[in-house]
Structures are given as structure tokens and as C-alpha cells.
Amino acid sequence: MPAGRARRAGRGRPGVREAGGEGAALVLEAVVAAVRSAWTDLRRGHREDWYYVTLTTSGExxxxxxxxxxxxxxxxxxxxGLRWSYADSPYCxxxxxxxxxxxxxRGDPDRxxxxxxxxxxxxDAEGAFGTGAQRASLLLAAEIMPPDHTNTTRVLRLNRPSAVLERWLAEAAED
Known part of the structure; x- marks a missing residue:
């Protein structure tokens, strides 16, 4: 296990509720809180120039x-060649x-x-991914793995026209 993962593994999950069979609003609230915590933790520990943030799921x-x-x-x-490969990121x-x-x-990846x-x-509306030029240089994605054309649809919903979006469309978008 990489050192960063071992160090993080002992921490709790502040702000996240077990979503279980609760309603969609509570599940969304739990995902927002979890992603906010993870993204904050990542940026605190690694002050870097981020260009790609994705939430992925399998076909299940x-x-x-x-x-x-x-x-x-x-x-x-x-x-x-690994620029858009979620699986090869040290922050996977x-x-x-x-x-x-x-x-x-199980079996409902669309949800x-x-x-x-x-x-x-x-x-994004809260400014968690930056504003202005900082946000324009960051691609947000919600992707199914293995990738298919629906990833492109979601990326287009999440991002305004920008150089990073154009690059992703040219290099990684599925037809």
C-alpha cells in the first residue's frame, strides 16, 4: 500500500452518513460531503496544479x-499518454x-x-474547484469504467468551453 494511502486509512469519514436505502437527497448529501472531504484532503497534502478530477464507477x-x-x-x-487515465494516477x-x-x-450505474x-x-457552484482561470483549467468528469460514449455527455454537462475540455475531447472522449 502506498504511504499516502496507509497514512489516510486510519482516519474516519467526517461528514459522511451511511446512505444505505435512504432517499436520493440524502445519498446526494453524503456524496457531496465525501467528495468535499476527499478533495480538501488531497489539495492540502499536495499543493499542485490540478487539471482533472473524476468520480468513477464500474458497470456494476x-x-x-x-x-x-x-x-x-x-x-x-x-x-x-496517461494524462487522462484515472487508473494510473497516483491519486486514484x-x-x-x-x-x-x-x-x-448493484447493477444501476446510471444512478x-x-x-x-x-x-x-x-x-463546483460552491467554488470547491476554483473560479475563473483556475476552474477553467480543471476538467470535471463522472465516468463509467470501462469507458463509453456516456462519459463524454457527462463531461460536457460539467464543464464550460475551455482549453482543457477541448484537449480532453481530442484525446480521451469516446464516440
């Missing part, structure tokens, strides 16, 4: 995972201890992904 759609990439992390990895599934308590019905979009939009 039971859980969400936060992943991010920064220019500094990409330079350390040394492979430009960051803050999983906060998101662990939020579960979705998990729609909640991810809504949560990212709430946090």
Missing part, C-alpha cells in the same frame, strides 16, 4: 471513487475512506453516475 455501479491528476504528478510519472481512489459508506443498488454529476455540480 455500487460505489464511486475520486481520482485526480495534476501536472506535477504527470511529470513524476513521465508518460504523457483518493479518500476512499470517505466514499466507502455511500453505496448504490451512481447521475449522483456523481449532481455532487460535482454542487461543489
Amino acid at each position: 455501479g455500487e460505489r464511486l471513487a475520486l481520482t485526480a491528476w495534476s501536472e506535477q504528478a504527470l511529470a513524476r510519472v513521465g508518460d504523457e 481512489a483518493w479518500g476512499e475512506e470517505w466514499l466507502a459508506g455511500v453505496r448504490f443498488p 451512481a453516475l447521475e449522483t456523481a454529476v449532481e455532487a460535482l455540480a454542487v461543489l
